[in-house]
Amino acid sequence: MAAYQVLIVGAGFSGAEAAFRLAQAGVRVGLLTQSLDSVMMPFLPPKPPFPPGSLLERAYDPEGPRGWAFHARAKYLLEAEKNLHLFQATATGLLLEGGRAAGVRTWEGPPARAERVVLAVGSFLGARLHVGEVVEEAGRLSEASYPDLLEDLLRLGFRFVEREREVPETPSTPGYRVRYLAFHPEEWEEATFRLKRLEGLYAVGLCVLEGDYARMSQEGKRLAEHLLHELG
Numbered sequence: 001m002a003a004y005q006v007l008i009v010g011a012g013f014s015g016a017e018a019a020f021r022l023a024q025a026g027v028r029v030g031l032l033t034q035s036l037d038s039v040m041m042p043f044l045p046p047k048p049p050f051p052p053g054s055l056l057e058r059a060y061d062p063e064g065p066r067g068w069a070f071h072a073r074a075k076y077l078l079e080a081e082k083n084l085h086l087f088q089a090t091a092t093g094l095l096l097e098g099g100r101a102a103g104v105r106t107w108e109g110p111p112a113r114a115e116r117v118v119l120a121v122g123s124f125l126g127a128r129l130h131v132g133e134v135v136e137e138a139g140r141l142s143e144a145s146y147p148d149l150l151e152d153l154l155r156l157g158f159r160f161v162e163r164e165r166e167v168p169e170t171p172s173t174p175g176y177r178v179r180y181l182a183f184h185p186e187e188w189e190e191a192t193f194r195l196k197r198l199e200g201l202y203a204v205g206l207c208v209l210e211g212d213y214a215r216m217s218q219e220g221k222r223l224a225e226h227l228l229h230e231l232g
């Protein structure tokens, strides 16, 4: 038996939201992310309105709106879910069995197996962060973008489009912009979240769509409802 019914790669706004909802509905969920220090970490602090009943709404506190405080509350809520296993690992490629996605390989070594695999990797595929004259391989300030998963997806034939987004300067951080790759729209089916090239593989969030935190959270919830329907 696979360790998880659903394995989600990336504990950002969309992946964490989907995992939270699935776990609450009794689904065994693995939520793996390359750094536990950046679970649901915003670029700039989130501001309401948020989708009603979302993890985003529950983790927001108008008395402590800073990004780090928001991240800490979201991580605490995720860790309190008994069907949800949040763990730190970097996915380096897909595990395939009989032509379907059956989990991921990890940089750390142990593979993670599941009946269904969701990629929720945000702006981290092929990411380049430009701050002044400096260019870093990072999807967010101080968070590296490693090449392995993208290289594996390219080997499997997946196609991508380039996207870019800016973060304005704030009193405590410089302005910067991130260029990254998102799945080509023809690879992804919006109604089912499926990456059609492989059975058992899904994608959600910024790696397939553009939008703000509220939209990513809404998409995470929509994915969870879809998978609950599929799982019967």
Ligand SMILES: Cc1cc2nc3c(=O)[nH]c(=O)nc-3n(C[C@H](O)[C@H](O)[C@H](O)COP(=O)(O)OP(=O)(O)OC[C@H]3O[C@@H](n4cnc5c(N)ncnc54)[C@H](O)[C@@H]3O)c2cc1C
Pocket: 009, 010, 011, 012, 013, 014, 015, 032, 033, 034, 035, 038, 039, 040, 041, 042, 043, 044, 045, 089, 090, 091, 092, 120, 121, 122, 123, 124, 143, 149, 164, 165, 166, 167, 177, 178, 204, 205, 206, 207, 211, 212, 213, 214, 216
């Ligand atoms: C530069 C930039 C600025 C933005 N600013 C705003 C803003 O101010 N307000 C707003 O509403 N929206 C903003 N957005 C849009 C969007 O809301 C956010 O990007 C949001 O974080 C996307 O959610 P997500 O779940 O798709 O990805 P993310 O929240 O980025 O989560 C992806 C997660 O996947 C993990 N990950 C990636 N690759 C791997 C791997 N191989 N193995 C394991 N884990 C992995 C990462 O560590 C990360 O935690 C911005 C987008 C960008 C690119």
